[in-house]
Amino acid sequence: MHQEQPKNPLHGVKLEQIVTRLEEHYGWAELAQQININCFKKDPSVKSSLKFLRRTPWAREQVEQLYIKTFCTWPYNAGL
Template sequence: MKNNQSKDPLHGITLQKIVEQLVGFYGFDTLAEIIPVKCFATNPSVKSSLTFLRKTDWARKKVEELYIQSLPKF
């Protein structure tokens, strides 16, 4: 029987989990340097970041790309 697991590294991972892991690894200061968005630089929190990223496709795509690039480091 074939294993039908997705090859997508984001499959089954919530945006919240992605943000929490990136913040845990890089911190908000470094995230704001890598992805210059206000939600990482000014009064950062996971909640405010999620609100922004859910409304802003280009920023979410950058966060997801950073997560995929960082996977071997986690």
Template structure:
């Protein structure tokens, strides 16, 4: 991801979906059990497969926004 931090991605996804929907779309405990940006970032930085899921969902949301002109 060029120029986009993991923190920016998480914040954007939380703003777009909310924690509950984000946890439903990416089933990891840091999004479902007492979620916070800080705890999520710690987990995602240590867990490549989870980070890839977040990056993939972020790219999907960005493509949909462009497609819809948002």
């Protein structure tokens, strides 16, 4: 059964959408400055980033937090 999550700004947003939107907004070079991970620095692509982020929870958390900070409006990012 589908449950609503009104307080979760990432509900219904796929990781691929997050990475794509951040890359379009910042570009790979700025993403690498914001989050220091090699998948954004060396031969970056959405595909390689997704592979890394799905296996690396701490990096995925940082990407999700940057997405929330950048695109989600109050009250979601009020405490960030």
